[in-house]
Every structure is written in C-alpha cells, then in structure tokens.
Amino acid sequence: MIPYGRLAFTLDDVAARAGVSLSTWRRQHHAAFTAAVKPLPGSTRPLLYDAAQVDAHLNGQPVPALPEEPHGQDLLTDAETGAVAGLSASTIRADATTGLIDPGTELHGRRWWTRAAAEARAGRPAQYKGRTPGAKDRAPRRTAPDARVPEVAAALAAAENGTGPAVTAAALAARYGVSTRTAERLVARARTHTA
Template sequence: MKPLPGSLRPTLYDEAQVDAFLAGEPLPVLPAKPHPDDLLTDAEAGAVAGVSASTIRADAVNGLMPRGKELHGRRWWTRADAEARAARLTQYKGRTAGARDRTPRSRPDHRIAEVVAELDRAEAGHRSSVTAEELAECYGVSTRTGERIMSKARAERSKSIR
C-alpha cells in the first residue's frame, strides 16, 4: 500500500516477505485491502480519524486512545485504533484537520453586563457616576482591572445604543 501523500514514512518490510526472501522462496503477496493491524504514523492515523496529527499524539498521551508502539525510533498506531478514533462522537473529537476557527473560546464576563446596567442607571440620574475604584472594590480586583472592565462595558453599551 502506498503511504499517504506528504508522509515521510520509512520503508518497512513485511516479516513474512523478509523470511521468504532470506530462505530463497517466492515472496508472498501483500494484502490488497487495508488491514486493521496496519501501522500508521501520527499524520496517517490523523487522516484516517479525520483529525490532526497533534490530536492523535495528544489523545495517546491523555489516554483517549492507545499509546501506539515505537518501532525504528518512531511511534506507530494501528489502523483499527485510528478508525476507532474516527468513530468517536463529534463532541469528543479534537480540532479537525485544516480547521480555520482560531477564535478564542473564552466565556463572556458577567461583570460587563452588570457595569453596563450601572452606567445606564448613572446616565438616568439614579446613581452617581461609576468609577474604576468602585469596580475594583466591588469585584475584588486591581484598579487597572476595574478600568478594563469599565472600558469593555462602555464599548458594549455603545454597541447596544447604535
């Protein structure tokens, strides 16, 4: 079987073929179809599983799939392991190969909405102006972080006014 395009797979020989060659016998024919015991590199296993090579390595380290075996100074996974990884539910898959969604996955800060409400109250005259020092004391953060919260709240408020 030909290696996947772009892989730097070293040439490996089937043990039965090597034994036949050394004994001077005709070489046995290799299987035409992929076999579950085929050894794949991280990139090849990732291509079979539909994830990146780094996800294969990370899953192996984190116990989400077998660690593979080391031969010739390189780690190899069986095709069966890669196919089992592909069959895992989507919510547990890592980033798919070639994914372009690099946006941060941070949660919205609840303090921003609270400060926007306080800014609205201050503008309506129901309270005094909101200060960074007040926010720092209220949320137990530094004055600089209070300024950052205030800045984000003002930006959020200006978006909602438009």
C-alpha cells in the first residue's frame, strides 16, 4: 500500500537519493537502512519505501511512522484490493480488463487501485457466482460406447467355442490401427462386456 499523499521509492531511487550507485548502496548502506526503514506494506517486486522515511533516515533523523488511518486514495496492490473487495487478486485483475473495476494506475512496474475503488467493487455482486448450491449435475459425463468392444467380445466368444481364431493384442492392434496397450484394454473391456 502506498499511503495517500506519500511518494514511494524503489532501492534504485533510494541509492540515487543518497548519491551513490546501487551496488555501493547494497555493499555499504543497505543493512543499516533495512534495519531502520521497513518496506511499505504489501510491496513486493520491487520493494517500495516511503519517501519521508527514506529522507529522514538519510538525514540522520528519527524515521516517522506511516499514517495509520486508511484513506480513500491510498494505492493498493491487486492482492490488497482483493482483500478489501472480498475477491481474489486474479479476479481484480480480470475485472480491470472487463471494466467491473477501474483499470488502476501503473506505478513502479505494477498496477495499483485506490481504496475507494476497492470498496466500491466490494458492494457489487461478482459477475460469475460459481456453482449453484445443491446442483445435481455432479455425475460423471457419459461417453459414447466403443463399437469395437462388442466386436472383440464376439471374437473372444468365437475363439472360446473353437469357431474362430485366437484373439491376441497384436492382431487387434493391427486390425484397428491402435497400440498394443490399447488393444489389451479393448480385450479387458470386452471380457467385462460379456460378463
């Protein structure tokens, strides 16, 4: 979350503010900085830091606290927006593309939404409500019967009676143009078909 009226800095910005390169910053100053200044809540990739806190640390002053009261113009990540709206982060991103929530603001390589937009989205019903409670369509889908199974069952019966040749998986594979393993499955299903 980026609090309303506050600037956010990446580590590149912090190093530039200190007047050193990022590699020098990481070698010489980063450990002391991260001990004193915590990233803004919810910021990841990149980590963001409050500009007022950064400036206070660089000037050797006490680090001021972040505002605790939520404001309607606070900028929230997709996950934070989803938490306020009672939805998942992926739903927030999808809603932004379909117009159910405003498209947000691009900042520091990611999209942000205002707290007011998240609260407004919480009041509207979801476009897709999911499965209706008590739905009866949970049975497995029916598949069309395999026409080869009765043929193989008849060939097996003829082989047992001595009126037909022996049924082998290799012969069935050649006859139907399938693998030997599929032919073995046909034989197994034909045996249960006759039983």
